Amino acid sequence: MTLSEEDYIKAIYHLGKGENTTVSTNAVAEQMETKPSSVTDMVKKLSEKGVANYKPYKGVSLTEYGQKIALSLVRKHRLWEVFLVEKLDFSWDEVHEVAEQLEHIKSEKLVDQLDKHLGFPQVDPHGDPIPSKKGEFKKAIKKLLNEIPIGKSGICVGVKDSSPPFLKFLDKNKIALGDTILVLDKEEFDGSIDIQIKERTIHISSQIATNLYLKITE
Amino acid sequence: MTLSEEDYIKAIYHLGKGENTTVSTNAVAEQMETKPSSVTDMVKKLSEKGVANYKPYKGVSLTEYGQKIALSLVRKHRLWEVFLVEKLDFSWDEVHEVAEQLEHIKSEKLVDQLDKHLGFPQVDPHGDPIPSKKGEFKKAIKKLLNEIPIGKSGICVGVKDSSPPFLKFLDKNKIALGDTILVLDKEEFDGSIDIQIKERTIHISSQIATNLYLKITE
DNA sequence: ATTAAAATTTAGACAAAGCTAAATATTTGT
DNA sequence: ACAAATATTTAGCTTTGTCTAAATTTTAAT
Structure with a gap:
């Protein structure tokens, strides 16, 4: 596979979200920052090579091999x-x-x-x-920290509330995107939770937990 | 620089042995496993880009930038x-x-x-x-082990005598290509030397030392 | 000093990957 | 159901890097 072919394969894969979904020429073009006509040419080639299934006007998907x-x-x-x-x-x-x-x-x-x-x-x-x-x-899924069961860990990937006070809070508590967070315990009563982050154990309120996205694997 | 351009630059550099030597179109073609006509095209382009100096029929060298x-x-x-x-x-x-x-x-x-x-x-x-x-x-130079001064180390890169007995000797003494050897001491009388190799210290005869190439930096 | 051989360049073609503009399908709104 | 809008493909052109074959220059041998 050439560099370019590999890039198209990855684009088709990602647009199909890993499922073997058929994706449109236009979608691939947008993802690859190229023109739809270029995509048509390439998917024809990938089809001939046994990497993709392509039906004109009907979109493209990957073969098993692809x-x-x-x-x-x-x-x-x-x-x-x-x-x-x-x-x-x-x-x-x-x-x-x-x-x-x-x-x-x-x-x-x-x-x-x-x-x-x-x-x-x-x-x-x-x-x-x-x-x-x-x-x-x-598969990985994105969930709010408060939805994650006890004993499971995830990686901090985003915030729901991006207001300065919230970001300041995260900063002060040294919680950054990319950090791994383990849920130690949850308090039924007020929704607050205990988490472990970089060897530290901290207690976090419900308001915080409902505004922090983690990525976890099922 | 494209991948291909970079490969040509490296080829010209290596053929010139790192000195800024002019090398022939044919030499580059052989090194790159390509045709001389392709080289002509490319060196023209490199010349326009300020990477190489090219005079038709006279060969090519790298500019400072190249x-x-x-x-x-x-x-x-x-x-x-x-x-x-x-x-x-x-x-x-x-x-x-x-x-x-x-x-x-x-x-x-x-x-x-x-x-x-x-x-x-x-x-x-x-x-x-x-x-x-x-x-x-x-610069690195290749020298026989017996020519290397006390206190200097080098990397074993080849043998002068490649007869089975010699290779067997190296094997038995666990001296392999790629090993770093440090010269500890030399015996004037018989040309034998003490070397250190992978934490071990061993004594080696003149016959061995005159048949083992090391690469050292000046 | 010529001429044959070798090296190098030029000209013209090709494949890969991209683009634009025009043509054709498909989808959508009424 | 049909016209308009949108999506997709086709056709033809461009660039990059390569090739072959022919032309030209340089080198080497007598």
């Missing part, structure tokens, strides 16, 4: 993201562009050894799961 | 080689192909952090020096 390629790309992308954050001190929001390049490196041994070097991580710095070598992986 | 690019590529290539060997357990002879891909990744931060992560290595697994960020580096 999905395998997509998953391998996602696996590589996310492993490199972990590497960049854990080993090279990149912050969680700086990694995407570089991982986008690294995911195209072709070497099975490289990926396997990288995986091992990183301790076989299950999720990337954004809380998204890393497919196994065989392509298996759990 | 040399900077070449050194940056060499730096990246060798840092990745160190990474692959030290962190991902690649052997010294498996790294080239993968490093060839990795060297094209564009991210200054990535290179700087990688350098730091590896502890600012001075040489790659083949004993070749790694240019600094600014492009400075020492």
Whole structure:
């Protein structure tokens, strides 16, 4: 696969949200920041190569083979993201562009050894799961902190309320996007919860818990 | 610079042995496994871009700017080689192909952090020096072990005598290509020497020392 | 100093991947 | 159900990097 083909495969995969969904030419064009006519050309080629199913005017989906390629790309992308954050001190929001390049490196041994070097991580710095070598992986879902059951952990990925006071609170309590949070206990009465974050244990009110999004795997 | 342009720059650089030498179109073609006519086209383009000096029928050399690019590529290539060997357990002879891909990744931060992560290595697994960020580096030369002064270390890169008995000797003494050897002491009388290799200290006869090539930096 | 051989360049073609503009399908609003 | 709006494809052109074959320049041998 060429670099360009791989990018299209990934785009089709992501637009289909990982399900094997048919996506429109226009949607792919928008995602790839290219023109619909270019997409038509490429999906024809991918179709001939056995990577995609394409019916004119009806959209495009990935074949089994195409999905395998997509998953391998996602696996590589996310492993490199972990590497960049854990080993090279990149912050969680700086990694995407570089991982986008690294995911195209072709070497099975490289990926396997990288995986091992990183301790076989299950999720990337954004809380998204890393497919196994065989392509298996759990889905990730975004939930509010208050909806997460006791004993489960997730990665902080966003806020519902983005008002300055709330952001200031997070800052003061050293809760940042990308942090892993484990739910230790929940108080039925007022909805407050105990969480563990970076070795610290803190108690958090319901108002806070209902405004913080975490990504968890099912 | 495109991938292809970078490959040509590296080829010109390596053929010129790092000196700013003029190299022939044919030489570049052979190195790149391409046709001389393709080289002509490309060096014209590189010339227009201010990367190379090209006179028809007279060969091509790199400009200052071109040399900077070449050194940056060499730096990246060798840092990745160190990474692959030290962190991902690649052997010294498996790294080239993968490093060839990795060297094209564009991210200054990535290179700087990688350098730091590896502890600012001075040489790659083949004993070749790694240019600094600014492009400075020492030359490496290949010498027989017996020619190396006391206190200096080098990396084992080849044998002069490749007869089975000699290779068997190396194997038995666990001396392999890629190993770092430090010269501890030399015996004037019989030319035998003491070396340190992988924490072990061993005594080696003149016959051995005159048949083992090391790469050292001046 | 010529001429044959070798090296290099030029000209013209091709594949990949993209674009624009025009043509054609599909969808939607009434 | 039909016309208008939207989505998609086709046709033809562009750029990048490559190739082959022919032309030209340089080098080497007598």
